[in-house]
Structure formats: structure tokens, C-alpha cells
Amino acid sequence: MIDFTADMSSLVLPDGRSIRGPLGSEDDIKRVLNQVSEAYGFRGFMVLAIPDTGCHSLAAQALLTTWASEFLRRYDSAGLIDGSPVIQRLRRSTIPFTYDAHQLARRRLDGKGEAAISVFEHANMPRGVYLPVHDAAGHRAAIAFGGDRPVVSNDELQALNLLAGLVYSRLTEVRPRDRRGPGSLSRREIECLRWAAAGKTTIEMARIMALSEYTVNHYLNRATRKLDSVNRVQTVAKAMRAGLIN
Incomplete structure (x- = not known):
């Protein structure tokens, strides 16, 4: 088994700390993602399974998250997933990117731009990043960090992308296999x-x-x-x- 902890402990976060401790459970991974989120000045994270075109709920695709349940409820109640430029981009690209709710609102073709801005501003997450990831079987997902900090630099984006890949690889190993129907x-x-x-x-x-x-x-x-x-x-x-x- 790959020692993901060793791989990540050599990476120094912006606050000067390095990632410590085991990665043997989802709680451990949530702790690490929280540490990364705080170190980079975000308000929270979400591990998101890339939704197919028949999915109409963001909440149903959240594998692990600290984004507020109120945000997910408001997002889904407004029906924002169908015309989301972010979701469309995640379906066709594996390149990490930043997001700005105001800029994205202008690219929506469903007339829900103002509603989208309201949902993200209400959660104090108008800006952030999406980092596409995948497991050994090719199943695709993304790790998102959101907040109200300034737009991340290219160096920060690359560092976050490396961390996301390592963390997600470990998550796919520790995530429970005995899910009941x-x-x-x-x-x-x-x-x-x-x-x-x-x-x-x-x-x-x-x-x-x-x-x-x-x-x-x-x-x-x-x-x-x-x-x-x-x-x-x-x-x-x-x-x-x-x-x-x-």
C-alpha cells in the first residue's frame, strides 16, 4: 500500500504546517482537507462525484463536505445544477480551475445567474477552486474549496491540485465498501x-x-x-x- 501520509507530510502548507497523522479513515481525510482549507484561507471543502446529465441535486453528489447544508439546500431548491458552467466544465475537462460566482453567473444560459450569485454570496463562498480527480477505475470526481479569499495564484492552484490527487486516492481506499441499499x-x-x-x-x-x-x-x-x-x-x-x- 502506498504511504500517502509520507507523500503529503513533505508538503508545507501556507501557514507553515505540514500534514500529520494517519489517513486510515474518512474522518482522517476530512481532518486533512479541513487543515488544507484553513491553511489556504477557504471556508470549507467538498468532495464531489461528477454528476451525469440526469442528476438534478448537488447534495446527492457530495461524498464528503464541510459546506453548509443550508448552501446545498438553497442550491438545489434554485435548480442550479442543470445550467451550471462549473458542472459542464467538470464533465469535459480534467484541468483544475478557479471559480468566481459573479463571472460564472454571466455565462449561465438559463436566466439563473442572480440566483446563483445569491446562493454563493449567502454562504460567503463567492470564489474558490475545483480540482478534478479520479480513482484507479477511472471514476471521476472533484475536490472543491470555497470562500471569500482573493483568487488563488497559479502556484497555489498547482499545490492544491497535487494535494487533491493524493487525498482522493486515499479516500477511495478507505471509503466504506459495505454501503447498504x-x-x-x-x-x-x-x-x-x-x-x-x-x-x-x-x-x-x-x-x-x-x-x-x-x-x-x-x-x-x-x-x-x-x-x-x-x-x-x-x-x-x-x-x-x-x-x-x-
Whole structure:
């Protein structure tokens, strides 16, 4: 097995630190990506499976992320993925690139430019980078960093691209292989997801279902694990795509 930790520990981040510790789990990888994000002045990261043309949800494609669930909800509610210049570019190119929400808005052909600006500005992520990556089987993804820092330099972009490739290669090794299918969801888990999709809060769901808030959260968290999701928004999106809720 390749020692990815050794490969990355020789790379010094802008804050003077180097990457330390094991990379034996998704939590380790999330820690490293957080460290990289903070060192470069971003607000967060997202590991994104490149969506095909039939996918209409960004949340459903997020493999690992610290981008706020509210951002993902607003993005998907506005239907921004279909006409996204970023998604279109990721589908056809493997070259890393920077993004600026204001510039990208002018390139949208669906009239949703202002909506896109609003979503990214609301999350304080108007600028960032997308770094295309792939695994040994050729499956494509991207690691994105977003924030409100100035545009990254070419040297920063190349350094981030190298880090992204190393981290993603390790992620594909440690990511759980025993993902359970949607058929394993219980009746209560599906019921909670239906109410979540309807916009109900945990408190409201607890009242409707005559359960405690703790129990509702337990069902939702269990559904999130079963669907191999990173947050409630992605869980709802996956359940909808699987036809479990509508």
C-alpha cells in the first residue's frame, strides 16, 4: 500500500504546517482537507462525484463536505445544477480551475445567474477552486474549496491540485465498501425523511409523530448512515432519487 501520509507530510502548507497523522479513515481525510482549507484561507471543502446529465441535486453528489447544508439546500431548491458552467466544465475537462460566482453567473444560459450569485454570496463562498480527480477505475470526481479569499495564484492552484490527487486516492481506499441499499430503511426512517423533505424541523416532526426529538434524530441519523450520506439534505435527496419519498 502506498504511504500517502509520507507523500503529503513533505508538503508545507501556507501557514507553515505540514500534514500529520494517519489517513486510515474518512474522518482522517476530512481532518486533512479541513487543515488544507484553513491553511489556504477557504471556508470549507467538498468532495464531489461528477454528476451525469440526469442528476438534478448537488447534495446527492457530495461524498464528503464541510459546506453548509443550508448552501446545498438553497442550491438545489434554485435548480442550479442543470445550467451550471462549473458542472459542464467538470464533465469535459480534467484541468483544475478557479471559480468566481459573479463571472460564472454571466455565462449561465438559463436566466439563473442572480440566483446563483445569491446562493454563493449567502454562504460567503463567492470564489474558490475545483480540482478534478479520479480513482484507479477511472471514476471521476472533484475536490472543491470555497470562500471569500482573493483568487488563488497559479502556484497555489498547482499545490492544491497535487494535494487533491493524493487525498482522493486515499479516500477511495478507505471509503466504506459495505454501503447498504435503500431497501434497508425502516418504516419510521422513511416517515422521518418524508417530513424532512416537506421542510419540517426536528421539533415539528417529533410533535407530528408523537416521538421525542432524540428519537427523531436517531431515525434520521440512521437513515443518513444507511444511505451513505454526509448530511440530512443529501439523505433526503438520495431517498427521493431512489423513489422512497416524493
